[in-house]
Structure formats: C-alpha cells, structure tokens
Amino acid sequence: MKTKYVVALIACLPFVANAQCLSGDCYNGExxxxxxxxxxxxxxxxxxxxxxxxxxxxxNGDYDEGSFDDDELDGDGKRYRSNGAYEEGKYxxxxxxxxxxxxxxxxxxxxxxxxxxxxxEGWIELPSGEHDEGTFVENKLNGTGKRTTPQYxxxxxxxxxxxxxxxxxxxxGRSYDGTFSAxxxxxxxxxxxxxxxxxxxxxxxxxxxxxxxxxxxxxxxVFTGEFVADMPSGKGKTVYKDGTVVEANYVKGxxxxxxxxxxxxxAVYVGPVKSRRLRHGTGTLTTPDGKTTQNTFDNDKxxx
Numbered sequence: 001m002k003t004k005y006v007v008a009l010i011a012c013l014p015f016v017a018n019a020q021c022l023s024g025d026c027y028n029g030e031x032x033x034x035x036x037x038x039x040x041x042x043x044x045x046x047x048x049x050x051x052x053x054x055x056x057x058x059x060n061g062d063y064d065e066g067s068f069d070d071d072e073l074d075g076d077g078k079r080y081r082s083n084g085a086y087e088e089g090k091y092x093x094x095x096x097x098x099x100x101x102x103x104x105x106x107x108x109x110x111x112x113x114x115x116x117x118x119x120x121e122g123w124i125e126l127p128s129g130e131h132d133e134g135t136f137v138e139n140k141l142n143g144t145g146k147r148t149t150p151q152y153x154x155x156x157x158x159x160x161x162x163x164x165x166x167x168x169x170x171x172x173g174r175s176y177d178g179t180f181s182a183x184x185x186x187x188x189x190x191x192x193x194x195x196x197x198x199x200x201x202x203x204x205x206x207x208x209x210x211x212x213x214x215x216x217x218x219x220x221x222v223f224t225g226e227f228v229a230d231m232p233s234g235k236g237k238t239v240y241k242d243g244t245v246v247e248a249n250y251v252k253g254x255x256x257x258x259x260x261x262x263x264x265x266x267a268v269y270v271g272p273v274k275s276r277r278l279r280h281g282t283g284t285l286t287t288p289d290g291k292t293t294q295n296t297f298d299n300d301k302x303x304x
Contacts, residue, residue, distance in 0.1 A: 043068065066091065111136060134158065156180065176206070194218070200227070221276075225250065238276060246277050258283065274299070
C-alpha cells in the first residue's frame with residue numbers, strides 16, 4: 001500500500017515543485033495557483049489545468065479571462081496586454097476565432113479570424129481615422145464594402161482593398177458615381193461643389209476626357225461634346241433652358257472660330273461668340289422669316 005502512495009506523490013512532484021496553490025482546490029475544483037514564473041491562475045481546475053470560467057494573470061501585467069479548456073481560452077473570453085493591446089470574443093484552443101482585436105498602435109479589427117487576419121464580414125478601424133466595413137479576405141476589402149476616412153468616403157465593390165467596379169466616392173466637395181478600376185474613377189457621373197454635373201469618361205481619377213455631358217448649375221444649360229484634359233476641346237453643343245442651341249468647335253474650353261446659335265424663335269446667328277453664347281464680332285443673322293443680314297456685335301449688342 002505504501003508503494004502506491006509513493007508513486008502517486010512522485011507523479012505530482014513537478015506540479016507541487018513548480019507551483020503554489022494559494023487557495024482552494026488547484027487540481028480538481030475551484031482554486032488559485034501561482035507558478036514559478038509568477039503567473040497566477042484562478043478558477044475551476046481539472047487535473048491541474050483551468051477548465052471552465054477562469055483568469056490567468058501574468059507577472060508583466062497581461063491577463064486572459066473567460067472560459068478555459070486544458071489551460072487555454074476556449075469559448076467566450078478576453079485577452080489584455082500591458083502594451084495596450086487587447087482582444088475579446090470567441091476562442092478555440094487559445095486562438096481568437098471571432099471578435100474584436102485592438103493592436104498596440106490603436107488599430108481595431110473585428111470579424112472572423114484566421115490566425116492574424118480576418119476573412120468574411122467585419123470591419124477595420126485605423127488610428128488615422130480610416131474605417132473599412134464589409135467583406136474581407138486577409139484583412140483587405142474584397143466584395144461589397146465601404147470606407148470612411150477624414151479625406152473621403154466611398155462604397156461599392158472592392159478587389160484587394162480598392163474600389164473595382166461600380167461604386168461611389170465623395171471627396172473635396174465632389175461626388176463620383178460610376179465605374180472604378182483599382183481605386184481610380186474611370187467613367188460615370190461627377191457632381192461638383194457648385195452643383196454642376198458631368199457624365200462621361202475620365203482620366204487620372206477625375207479629369208474629363210472623351211465624349212461627355214456637362215450640366216451647368218448656374219443656368220441649367222447642358223453641354224454635350226468632346227473633352228480633353230478636363231476642358232471642352234473639339235465639337236460641342238450647348239442647349240439652354242430657353243431653347244437656344246449653340247454649336248461650335250472648342251479649344252481648351254473656349255469657342256474657336258465661328259459658332260452657330262439657333263434661337264427658340266427660329267433665328268440663326270453664325271459668327272464669333274464669347275462667354276459661351278454672347279455674339280461678339282461680325283457675323284450673319286438670319287431672321288425667322290428667312291432674311292439674312294451681316295451685323296457686328298459687341299457683347300451681344302448690335303454696333304450701330
């Protein structure tokens with residue numbers, strides 16, 4: 001009989017030698033134990049290991065708290081670190097599988113975890129103020145999502161963390177609604193701070209380029225034509241709310257050569273124009289009854 005007790009005691013020597021049970025039952029029951037490294041475990045034990053609700057306090061101030069199995073967080077729990085990092089959520093075998101993780105630099109990440117990255121629905125908030133929310137693949141937006149930063153906000157379809165496909169962006173008083181490629185706006189609608197609206201292709205993320213339509217907020221007139229380097233260049237037509245139509249050739253945003261103005265009463269003017277629709281210089285004017293005369297204008301007023 002003595003032999004059996006000696007064997008049992010020897011089997012427990014490592015546990016006894018390296019740790020001190022401070023209170024309760026630290027082997028099978030509720031207790032509190034401190035190991036040789038100064039780590040304190042408090043909670044329910046099974047065969048000397050935390051199993052159930054408990055807490056592990058490390059000598060450096062770190063601690064783990066929650067549901068344990070075999071001395072590892074398993075189930076609901078939280079983990080705090082002395083450098084300011086923390087995490088909480090669902091654990092499996094000591095690893096966070098779903099929940100919030102805050103890094104030492106202040107970055108916050110919430111979602112389904114695979115090691116050190118999230119996959120699936122979640123959100124990431126950076127110290128800079130950027131907030132990403134949506135579907136993630138390895139910490140990058142992939143799929144439907146939205147992003148808010150101190151400089152701009154956007155939403156749509158993402159690939160590798162950048163808008164790619166249909167999306168919207170608001171920045172610097174402008175809104176962009178249309179097609180993006182690798183985070184760059186390439187085609188769609190731009191609404192400017194003054195309320196003017198452009199529809200068509202763009203380059204460099206916002207410069208009008210190609211055939212497009214521009215609606216002026218100041219008078220509601222609509223220009224349709226070619227743009228180069230963000231300015232009307234080439235053939236274009238402007239339709240005003242009163243029915244007046246101006247057709248001309250443009251160079252760097254200005255009418256070049258003679259323009260044709262068709263008025264809502266049927267009159268037609270052909271000649272030089274300034275400020276989009278003001279007759280300025282000598283041209284021909286055809287009245288509604290078909291009579292054509294040559295006239296000189298100064299800022300749209302006849303010169304006598």
